Amino acid sequence: MELGLVRDLWISRPSKIGQWLWREVPSGKFMGHLWLTTKETLLGLALGSLAGLLTGFLLSTSRRVYRILNPFIMVLYSLPRIALAPLFIVWFGIGEASKVALAFSLVYFVMLFNTHEGVQSVRQELIGAVRTMGASRLFIYRRVIAPASVPFLVAGLRVSIGLALIGVIVGEMLAARGGLGQQLAQGASLFRTDAVMGIIAVLAVMALVANSAMGLLERRLLHWRPGVEA
Structure with a gap:
């Protein structure tokens, strides 16, 4: 029985979403x-993680260099990269490069901070011994x-993979030749709620x-850690 409380324009029926997915x-x-x-x-994800990991390790070798560069790093980290997405498209074009660059910018700082924190967490007496x-x-x-830094790196990767996907989808929604983000924007512009919900699924x-x-x-x-099953 249909109560008419929700219009298909707002949120599509599960049956229509299923039909769209099947088709x-x-x-x-x-x-x-x-x-x-x-x-x-x-x-x-790969490029941002590698660059962030290497930078984090390098900065951890010198506290003086880290203190000097930290203000500049924080300024760059505080910039809203999603809001800067149109500039990435201007700089790198509407192809894959702009989406990869946007994902890179989101992943890089997460891995940098996690790597640096992981290195700093190592006990100095252990290193001294x-x-x-x-x-x-x-x-x-x-x-x-x-x-010893692996737990921090894994935690950073868990966060980074979601950020990388968000960055790519946002970039594709703004301007792209293809991709799920481009299809999502196209479905929304045509008021195809079933397509939008299907892509979200x-x-x-x-x-x-x-x-x-x-x-x-x-x-x-991390199979060696207590409570982690191999």
Whole structure:
């Protein structure tokens, strides 16, 4: 029985959303958009994580350099990158580069701060004990500091993967040749609520898959911690 309390224009019926998913998701065109968004997200995540990790480790080697650069880092971090998305499109074009750059900018600072905090959390007496045994600086970083920082890095990746997807979707909604964000904006402009809700459902599944993958990675890397099942 229909009560007429909710209009299809506001939120589509589950049956219509299901019909749209059944019709569109298996199509080659939709899978192309899905692959494009996935590729841009993974590229932005990988590049931003690697750059943030390396910068965090480098800054942790000198507290003086970190104190000098910290104000500039905080200014850049405080900039609303989502609001700057139109500038990314002007700078890098409407192709993949602008979406990857936007995702990169969101991921980079999260990984930088988490890496730096992870290195700083290592107990100095532990480092001192290894150093007295004749260990080199490279050995200390590889065998002591890096493993101790893994929980912080995994936590940063958990946050970063969601931010990377958000950055890509926002960039695609503004200007793109394809991708789920572009399809989302197109569906909204045509008042296709079933398409909008269907794409949101696909994005939710992507987020669940990414979270499961991060959980698997966490169990593999942190199997030595109490309470973590391998």
